[in-house]
Amino acid sequence: MEQFFQVGVISSTHGIRGEVKVFPTTDDAGRFKELRHVILDAGKEQIPLEVQNVKFFKQFVILKFKGIDNINDIERYKGRPLLVSREDAVELHEDEYYIADLIGMKVKTDDGENGTLKDVIETGANEVYVVEFEKYGEVLIPAIHECILDVDVEKMQMEVHLLEGLV
Incomplete structure (x- = not known):
């Protein structure tokens, strides 16, 4: 299981006082209002940062980190x-999963066919799992109770039922 989840990417600096524009990669950009700590993935190291101030501008989140007061201190992390x-x-509800925990999961149909979950497509109604099966190739499976029979994040396994017309 993943220990860290990406919530955004620094797209550019904002002003000269160390603020950054962040493109949110989380479902709810409003969660940045509650976020007090983030980890900057600087490549070779991970830098813990304390969020000092949050603003919103168009599709971006403007963040100010405690102790970073100059554009030169943050510019290299674009x-x-x-x-x-x-x-x-974010807390999950029943039958909700972090996408990072699903990618790479072994998938088995109720007919005994094996596959691997390659991607998750987020749609308006429900998510769709992209599963590569040995027998069928790539299959798009809607994340609905009729198709998803069991998910075991600890064992990285999922059991599915392929409705008529999916393969």
Whole structure:
């Protein structure tokens, strides 16, 4: 299971006082209002940062970090992801899963066919799992109770039922 989840990517600096424009990669950009700590993935190291101020501008979140008061201190991190630990991640409801935990999961149909979950497509109604099966090739499976029979994140396994017309 993933220990860190990406919530955004630093797209550019904002002003000269160390603020950054962040493109949110989380479902709810409003969660940045509650976020107090993030981890800057600087490549070779992970830098813990304390969020001092949050503003919103168009599709971006403007963040100010405690102790970073100059554009020169943050400019080199353009394009770098911001992460949160699993403990700081958004609480999940029943039958909800972090996408990072699903990718790479082994999938087995109720007919005994094996595959691997390659991607998750987020649609307006429900998510759609992209599963590569040995027998069928790529299959798009809607994340609905009729298709998803069991998900075991700990064992990285999912059991599915392929409705007529999916393959």
